[in-house]
Amino acid sequence: MKRITLPARPDWRDKARAVGFGFHVMYGEPYWLDDAAYTFTLDEIETQIEEPSQELHDMCMDMVGDIVGSEEALDRLAIPEDLRDVVQRSWQRRDRHLYGRFDLAYDGTGPAKLLEYNADTPTSVFETAYFQYNWLTDQMALGALPKDADQYNSLQESLVEAFEQFPKGPIFHFAVMTDNEEDRGTTVYLMDCAVQAGHRVELLDIREIGIDAEGRYTDLQDRVIDRCFKLYPWEFMLREPFARELARSGDVFIEPAWKAVLSNKGLLPLLWQRHPNHPNLLASYFADDPAASALTDYVRKPLLSREGENVTIFRDGREFVSAPGDYGDEGFVVQAYAPLFESEGGFAVLGSWVVGDRACGLAVREDRSRITANLSRFVPHVIID
Structure with missing residues (x-):
C-alpha cells in the first residue's frame, strides 16, 4: 500500500458535473481528489482486504440470529424494547438485504483490522463504483497509469445483480432526505442500478411517506409502497412517530430491520467475545x-x-x-486503538464493500484527523503489480 500523486484529469470537474457528482466539493472543501491515488498489489487486495472482508461478513451474519434472540444483547445495543419484534421478525423472515461497508484500519504491514460495519446506510457508493472506475480508465488512456493497471471494483455489477434478486413489483421506491446532496446522489445512483435490473423506480423524500387507513405506507400519489430502499438509519426509524406501523409493514424496507444490529457499534464487543484474538478484530x-x-x-x-x-x-x-x-x-x-495508514495526505481508512453476501470493492477515504469525519476526502485506488 502506497500513496502516489499524478496529474489530475484536465476535465474531471466537468465530468463530475455531467454525471451529477456535484458533491465533489463539500463544506467548502474538496471531497474527491483526482491527483492522488492509493496503490496496492493484487496479492495485497486478495489476501489482506477481500478475503478478510468476506470472512468478517460471514462472521457478522452468523451473529445476527443470536443477537436478535437475546434480550440481553438487544439491551446492550439499545434497541427500543417495544420495537424489538420488528427486528426479530425481519430476521425470522430472512428479509433480503442489499449492501454494507466495512471500515478497516490497514497500513500495509499487518492484518486489516475491523473498525466498524456500516451495514445500514453506507454512502460513497457512487464514488466507488462509478467515478473511481472512470478515473482509472481515463488515467490509463492518458498514460498516467500502466495499461495493465486494475481496481478492486465489481461494485456496480454486483449491485445490479443484487437488485435483480428483488421481486419486480409495480414501483420500487427510493426514499432519502432529498435536500442532502450526497445522500440524494447516492440514492439516485442506486436507483439507476435498480433500473438496469429491470425495476420501475420512484424517488421520494422520506418525510413524504404517508400511512393509509389500513396502516400501509404510501407515497404522495397515495400509491402503496411495497418495496422501499431508504437511505435513513434504522436507529432513527425505530424512534420515529410512524415506528408503530413498522410491525405491520412486513419486508417493505431495504436495508431490513435486522441490519440495525450489525450497524451498531455494540456488534464489536460481541464479535470479540465470540472470536477472541481473531487477526482481523480489535x-x-x-x-x-x-x-x-x-x-x-x-x-x-x-x-x-x-x-x-x-x-x-x-x-x-x-x-x-x-x-x-x-x-x-x-x-x-x-x-x-489501531493506527491508520499515514502519509502527507493524512490518515487513510479503507472501506471494503459487501453486496448481498459477497465482498466486491474498495473505497479509500483520508482525513487530516485520526478520526475520519464528514470532511474526509475520497481518494481513488489502483492495483499495480
Whole structure:
C-alpha cells in the first residue's frame, strides 16, 4: 500500500458535473481528489482486504440470529424494547438485504483490522463504483497509469445483480432526505442500478411517506409502497412517530430491520467475545465491562455514532483526540486503538464493500484527523503489480 500523486484529469470537474457528482466539493472543501491515488498489489487486495472482508461478513451474519434472540444483547445495543419484534421478525423472515461497508484500519504491514460495519446506510457508493472506475480508465488512456493497471471494483455489477434478486413489483421506491446532496446522489445512483435490473423506480423524500387507513405506507400519489430502499438509519426509524406501523409493514424496507444490529457499534464487543484474538478484530468491550480497563491505547465510540461524532482516542490512558457530536446517551464501546495508514495526505481508512453476501470493492477515504469525519476526502485506488 502506497500513496502516489499524478496529474489530475484536465476535465474531471466537468465530468463530475455531467454525471451529477456535484458533491465533489463539500463544506467548502474538496471531497474527491483526482491527483492522488492509493496503490496496492493484487496479492495485497486478495489476501489482506477481500478475503478478510468476506470472512468478517460471514462472521457478522452468523451473529445476527443470536443477537436478535437475546434480550440481553438487544439491551446492550439499545434497541427500543417495544420495537424489538420488528427486528426479530425481519430476521425470522430472512428479509433480503442489499449492501454494507466495512471500515478497516490497514497500513500495509499487518492484518486489516475491523473498525466498524456500516451495514445500514453506507454512502460513497457512487464514488466507488462509478467515478473511481472512470478515473482509472481515463488515467490509463492518458498514460498516467500502466495499461495493465486494475481496481478492486465489481461494485456496480454486483449491485445490479443484487437488485435483480428483488421481486419486480409495480414501483420500487427510493426514499432519502432529498435536500442532502450526497445522500440524494447516492440514492439516485442506486436507483439507476435498480433500473438496469429491470425495476420501475420512484424517488421520494422520506418525510413524504404517508400511512393509509389500513396502516400501509404510501407515497404522495397515495400509491402503496411495497418495496422501499431508504437511505435513513434504522436507529432513527425505530424512534420515529410512524415506528408503530413498522410491525405491520412486513419486508417493505431495504436495508431490513435486522441490519440495525450489525450497524451498531455494540456488534464489536460481541464479535470479540465470540472470536477472541481473531487477526482481523480489535479487542472490544462495552464501556462498563471491567475488562475494558486493561486497554491503555483505545478508542471510545457511541453505539450509534455517525461520521466520527463523539469518538475519542486515548493514548496511554489519556485523552488524545476527540470529535464533537450529539451521541453517547445510548452508551459506548471501547476498542483497542489501531493506527491508520499515514502519509502527507493524512490518515487513510479503507472501506471494503459487501453486496448481498459477497465482498466486491474498495473505497479509500483520508482525513487530516485520526478520526475520519464528514470532511474526509475520497481518494481513488489502483492495483499495480
